[in-house]
Amino acid sequence: MQKVIIDTDPGIDDAMAVLFACLCRDIDLVGLTSIFGNVTTDIATRNAKVLAEMARLDVPVARGADGPVQQAARPVAWEIHGREGFGGVAPITPDGQPLDETAAEFICRTVTEHPGEIVLCPVGPLTNLARALELDPSIAGKVKSVTVMGGSLDEGGNATPHAEANIWQDPHAADMVLAADWDVTLVGLDVTHQVKCTPEHFAHLAAQAPVLGGFLNEAVQHYFEFHRSVDRFDGCYMHDPAAVVSIVRPDLFQVERQPLRVIVDGEETGCTVRAAGSDRPPASVCMQVEVDAVRNLFLDTVSSGF
Numbered sequence: 001m002q003k004v005i006i007d008t009d010p011g012i013d014d015a016m017a018v019l020f021a022c023l024c025r026d027i028d029l030v031g032l033t034s035i036f037g038n039v040t041t042d043i044a045t046r047n048a049k050v051l052a053e054m055a056r057l058d059v060p061v062a063r064g065a066d067g068p069v070q071q072a073a074r075p076v077a078w079e080i081h082g083r084e085g086f087g088g089v090a091p092i093t094p095d096g097q098p099l100d101e102t103a104a105e106f107i108c109r110t111v112t113e114h115p116g117e118i119v120l121c122p123v124g125p126l127t128n129l130a131r132a133l134e135l136d137p138s139i140a141g142k143v144k145s146v147t148v149m150g151g152s153l154d155e156g157g158n159a160t161p162h163a164e165a166n167i168w169q170d171p172h173a174a175d176m177v178l179a180a181d182w183d184v185t186l187v188g189l190d191v192t193h194q195v196k197c198t199p200e201h202f203a204h205l206a207a208q209a210p211v212l213g214g215f216l217n218e219a220v221q222h223y224f225e226f227h228r229s230v231d232r233f234d235g236c237y238m239h240d241p242a243a244v245v246s247i248v249r250p251d252l253f254q255v256e257r258q259p260l261r262v263i264v265d266g267e268e269t270g271c272t273v274r275a276a277g278s279d280r281p282p283a284s285v286c287m288q289v290e291v292d293a294v295r296n297l298f299l300d301t302v303s304s305g306f
Contacts, residue, residue, distance in 0.1 A: 002247050003028045003117045003144075005107060007064070008240075009037035009124030010047035012081050012223045017123055017149075017240035018048070019212055020298055022055035023305050026248040029057065030118070031110060033103035035064040037124040037169050038077045039085040044124075047085045049094035054212065055305075061096075064103035064128040068170035071264075077165065080226050087222025089215065104131035108139055115142045119247055122177075123149040123240040125166050130173035133180055140182040149243035150174065151188035151272035153256070153285055163270025164189050167262055171270045175262040178272075184283040186260070187243040188272065191253060191289040195238040199224055201299060208303035216302065241298045246286065249297060254288035 004027050008014045021027045032052060034044040045063045052059035067073040084091045099106060107128065111118045120143055122129055129146070132139060150166035151174070152158075159168040167174045178184060202220050205213030223236045246253050259280035263271045 001026055001028050002119050003030050003114060004119045004121055004247060005031045005033060005110060006244070007033045007035055007103065007120065007122035007124060007128050008048055009035045009039060009044045010051060010085050011038035011124070011240070012087055012219050013236070013238065013240040014038065014123055015051055015086060015219060016216060016238065016298070017244045018051045019055055019216065019305070020241050020301050021244050022052070022057050023301050024248060029059050031106060032059055032061045033064050033106060033128050034061065035103070035124040035128050036066060036073065036076060037166065038081040040076055041066045043085050045098050046094060049096055049098060050092045053094050053096065054215065060106070061098045062101055062103040062106035063098045065131055068125070068173060069127055069130050070172040071170070074169050080223070082222050086219040089219050103128040104135050107132040108136040111139045111142045117144055119144050120146045121244060121247060123166070123243055125169035126150070126173040126177045127170045130176040133176060140180045143182055145183040145185065146177065147185045147187060147243055147247050148177070149187050149192070149240050151186045153188070153190055153272060153274065153287070155189040155193055157270070158189060160270065162268040164272065167272055168270030171262045171264045175264055178260045178262060178283060179280055181281050185246065185255070186272070186283055186285045187246050187253070188286065191286045192237055192239040192242045194289055194291050195242045195294050196233070196235045197238055197295060198235040205299065205302055209305040212305040213302055238295065238298065242289070242294055245294050245297055249293070252290040252293050253286040255284040256287050257282045257284055259283065260285070
């Protein structure tokens with residue numbers, strides 16, 4: 001079983017990823033940390049707590065950074081995820097409160113308490129991981145691995161023609177994470193643009209698991225409308241769930257091993273590029289994926305819920 005901290009900006013596909021992790025028997029979700037991106041950090045913190053409580057798990061939530069490590073904050077993605085993050089779902093007030101410690105403090109403490117055991121899985125901007133590295137650089141040698149939903153080598157961007165949204169939101173933080181000496185896997189647009197779900201898939205989830213599947217089906221309708229208008233297809237990409245699936249089923253992904261860097265200024269800001277010949281450690285970049293297997297694992301796992 002994998003001990004996982006998900007760093008998240010929920011977000012509709014974040015909700016899919018977090019609920020999958022809550023229900024997956026191969027994941028021990030030891031914490032959620034919140035970050036800006038799809039929504040503000042305040043809303044992300046609330047939504048992370050809501051998701052944990054919805055899944056009936058006592059998962060600690062630590063509030064993350066309000067903005068990037070260096071550049072000015074980008075606009076949050078209201079148009080994609082709705083004003084409150086879960087599409088047309090009305091705001092939900094959680095029963096519990098976030099921890100007193102920051103996301104960076106929680107990451108550093110938990111990794112130190114469980115050396116060699118924690119998988120960090122950021123599915124939003126990488127600011128909290130960068131702040132954690134600044135706070136305690138030794139965590140790079142203590143984590144088990146880092147699985148990032150973000151970036152793109154050959155697929156192009158979705159925030160700009162060059163940049164994937166999570167990397168674009170804080171390129172300096174992303175470059176810090178890719179420069180650190182830890183085991184990084186990048187699950188980016190090269191594979192997540194291949195994994196899609198349809199309205200029929202989510203209608204089936206709602207029928208099989210009325211509480212959790214019903215919530216996701218209601219939330220995802222806003223996502224479908226965005227993709228119909230912008231991407232011209234009737235469905236949605238499974239960005240964040242694919243990253244979490246890769247933690248428990250890495251065999252479903254083919255990777256390229258390359259040192260990487262992020263362009264931090266100019267027209268191509270946020271672009272993830274190969275850095276062959278540099279002194280950076282190689283990362284594993286997912287380039288091919290068994291689409292049906294990834295999709296079915298997500299659907300089957302959530303269908304087993306309530």
